[in-house]
Amino acid sequence: MKSITAYIHFPWCLQKCPYCDFVSFSKAREAIEHRLYADAVLAELARRAPALAHRRLESVFFGGGTPSLWEPEQLGRVLDGIVAAAGEVAPHLEITVECNPSSLDEDRARGLLQAGVNRLSVGVQGLDEERLRFLGRLHAPEGGLSAVRAAIQAGLPRVSGDLIYGVASGDTARPREQDPGEAAREARTLARTGVGHVSAYSLTIEPGTRFGELSRRGRLPLAAEDGVADAFLSIEAVLEEEGFTHYEVSNYARKGEEARHNLGYWTGVDYVGLGCAAVGTVSDAEGSALRYRNLPNPDRYMAAARAGTPTADSEEPLDAETRLRERIMLGLRLRAGLDLEAAAAELGIPAWSEPRRRAADRLARDGRLEIHGGRLTIPARSWLLADGIAASLF
Ligand code: SF4
CATH class of the missing domain: 3.20.20.70 (Aldolase class I)
Structure with missing residues (x-):
């Protein structure tokens, strides 16, 4: 399950x-x-x-x-x-x-x-x-x-x-x-x-x-x-x-x-968000997901919930490539890094585009990224730069 x-x-x-x-x-x-x-x-x-x-x-x-x-x-x-x-x-x-x-x-x-x-x-x-x-x-x-x-x-x-x-x-x-x-x-x-x-x-x-x-x-x-x-x-x-x-x-x-x-x-598990201003992300079988944000005003949220009407203020479909970029951004903050190829396979899309491969090789040459098979990690000495490193792999 x-x-x-x-x-x-x-x-x-x-x-x-x-x-x-x-x-x-x-x-x-x-x-x-x-x-x-x-x-x-x-x-x-x-x-x-x-x-x-x-x-x-x-x-x-x-x-x-x-x-x-x-x-x-x-x-x-x-x-x-x-x-x-x-x-x-x-x-x-x-x-x-x-x-x-x-x-x-x-x-x-x-x-x-x-x-x-x-x-x-x-x-x-x-x-x-x-x-x-x-x-x-x-x-x-x-x-x-x-x-x-x-x-x-x-x-x-x-x-x-x-x-x-x-x-x-x-x-x-x-x-x-x-x-x-x-x-x-x-x-x-x-x-x-x-x-x-x-x-x-x-x-x-x-x-x-x-x-x-x-x-x-x-x-x-x-x-x-x-x-x-x-x-x-x-x-x-x-x-x-x-x-x-x-x-x-x-x-x-x-x-x-x-x-x-x-x-x-950080590893892309779905989450149901409940309550005023809560955010949730629930995926479907095709690798896409729906992200919703609940009403940010407590009174309006409570009124909607109790009336049985939708509590979401906005909904945004996330395609598989957007979700993979999020996995890169969050996964690279972990010491264990991210198994990019496994994540992409789970989402049903290719892990490597030409630009992403070139960026990864360049970061690896500069010592800011380690690549072991499909797994990418940022060495601890570069952690303060993690967000920028991840962004260059988009
Ligand atoms: S305002 Fe509330 S939620 Fe925000 S940092 Fe202070 S205690 Fe935490």
Whole structure:
């Protein structure tokens, strides 16, 4: 039976972070319509159930927004509905909830565990007071670590922590850059809490965010590129010393702790998206797929779902060549790389065009790509260039 995963988007946070371009809206915990939102997601699920009916469900991921704000009972109703709709369930179904330290304590972690969740991903983001404030986070340095410890203490079998590096705080005249040693110390402290997985992302400035606007006006302190690259390398060195494998450009795991849900995205597994602003991609037998994006406004999404009308805001057919390009873009971010020829065979198209072959040979000569039969990998020293390398293989 073909694999599938499920993503559920929860569109509210206690406060909007200035760098964030996810669909998320500030809302007080008491104002969130916990039950009504679960009802809406379940109504959407009823319409999308055929996509799950003959598939093996490998993972479920609650992202956002801040899904740790959702009452565990309501999140659990949605989870039960998804599991019941699947044709088959993988024996070690991975069920992850993204959490913010400001909405995760031991009680909440226990509630999520009882609802069936077996993995929490905690947005620690940093361990420096000034930097956290600059990033608009509601928690202090100790708050991130306490949330991770609470999750472990509550008995969650798998816990991951997120870090953001490459941040310059202060003002443009006197930016205070995070030095690579500081980035490494934070990674080591997080690793030593007992987490099995760490995601470390460099800060990216997205248009349409408050940081994007400040940057456009030249009023955002920015870290120098060399410093960001040094931070990347020092985090890698420390986490490898602590027993983690750097298995994807931004992700590290102890043995067996890799995020299976994300591995699904990176290796082209279909996913059903549910909830406001969720994206889904479901393929057909011919190598094509349909990608849909749900309505990005929570009220409009809930009204449509409850009325039994389509919740998608847009739909886009993806042909096999587009899907192969996505597999190249995402697969090359993995240490294991991408079996290009197997991916192309699965999609029913040739792996190599003349230009792609020429580009691959040139990259291999320059030491930026390794080719073993049909498998392509980027050597770790070139990972920071992964997106550009992948694009030249389009
Ligand atoms: S908590 Fe996460 S999803 Fe919410 S605004 Fe901040 S970065 Fe975005």
